[in-house]
Amino acid sequence: MTSALLLVAANAPSMALRYAAAFFxxxxxxxxxxxxxRLGGAMGKADKLLAxxxxxxxxxxxxxxxxxxxxxxxxxxIDVVMTSVVDATGKVDQTTRAVESAISVPAxxxxxxxxxxxxxxSTFFNRxxxxxxxxxxxxxxxxxxAGAWSASAAGSNPSGVWPAGGADAPAAEPAASAxxxxxDDTPTTAQERDS
Amino acid sequence: MKFMGTxxxxxxxxxxxxxxxxxxxxxxxxxxxxxxxxxxxxxxxRGYGEARSRAQLALxxxxxxxxxxxxxxxxxxxxxxxxxxxxxx
Numbered sequence: 001m002t003s004a005l006l007l008v009a010a011n012a013p014s015m016a017l018r019y020a021a022a023f024f025x026x027x028x029x030x031x032x033x034x035x036x037x038r039l040g041g042a043m044g045k046a047d048k049l050l051a052x053x054x055x056x057x058x059x060x061x062x063x064x065x066x067x068x069x070x071x072x073x074x075x076x077x078i079d080v081v082m083t084s085v086v087d088a089t090g091k092v093d094q095t096t097r098a099v100e101s102a103i104s105v106p107a108x109x110x111x112x113x114x115x116x117x118x119x120x121x122s123t124f125f126n127r128x129x130x131x132x133x134x135x136x137x138x139x140x141x142x143x144x145x146a147g148a149w150s151a152s153a154a155g156s157n158p159s160g161v162w163p164a165g166g167a168d169a170p171a172a173e174p175a176a177s178a179x180x181x182x183x184d185d186t187p188t189t190a191q192e193r194d195s
Numbered sequence: 196m197k198f199m200g201t202x203x204x205x206x207x208x209x210x211x212x213x214x215x216x217x218x219x220x221x222x223x224x225x226x227x228x229x230x231x232x233x234x235x236x237x238x239x240x241r242g243y244g245e246a247r248s249r250a251q252l253a254l255x256x257x258x259x260x261x262x263x264x265x266x267x268x269x270x271x272x273x274x275x276x277x278x279x280x281x282x283x284x
Contacts, residue, residue, distance in 0.1 A: 112265035120257025124249050
């Protein structure tokens with residue numbers, strides 16, 4: 001009996017360790033089973049989620065592809081329209097330039113003609129202050145052409161008529177003709193000298 | 196007949212004009228009608244020369260002013276035209 005108690009006492013630590021190990025293994029097994037059950041549930045949810053994605057996203061992708069095809073078709077049409085608009089803009093630009101040149105040139109000529117005629121008429125009928133300086137040479141030619149007219153105008157006949165002496169007029173007529181001929185041959189203005 | 200009528204009418208008109216001119220000239224200068232008539236050719240030649248010189252001067256002035264006006268209009272058109280680089284930038 002004593003020997004049996006001694007034997008039990010001698011083997012007591014190893015038995016306690018074995019029971020502890022068994023308890024630990026049981027607890028670990030229970031935890032592992034619990035984790036595997038939860039993992040299985042999660043995997044089932046993921047499987048279901050993937051199945052839902054497969055059934056819902058693929059039609060959406062098909063619809064998006066069709067929409068993009070339609071957008072590309074519309075973009076092609078817009079490209080054609082934009083090309084037409086660019087061509088039309090170019091034609092409008094050419095037309096505008098043609099109309100501008102067709103209007104501006106006659107308008108320019110008309111303005112120049114009107115100003116020239118107006119100034120020429122005013123110069124012809126009115127030797128004013130601006131025409132007096134340029135008319136000096138012409139006045140001298142007029143005097144030469146008229147023969148003794150300058151002398152008569154400055155002399156005793158202020159009215160500018162031919163003097164009463166009968167012999168002056170016939171003598172002045174050839175002189176006037178010669179002076180006019182000389183005046184015609186001599187360039188009097190800058191334009192005539194340039195030409 | 197029509198030509199003769201025109202000739203007579205023109206002659207009468209010229210005569211009336213000549214008479215008016217002689218009368219006004221005589222009244223202005225104090226000369227007799229005969230003297231005015233005697234000076235009429237030289238007077239006409241002088242008037243012709245003066246008109247010719249005036250016409251020449253007026254023509255030159257008109258051409259000068261017309262060229263200046265044309266250049267001014269050209270400058271105005273160039274200044275009023277839109278520039279090409281304004282639409283790019």
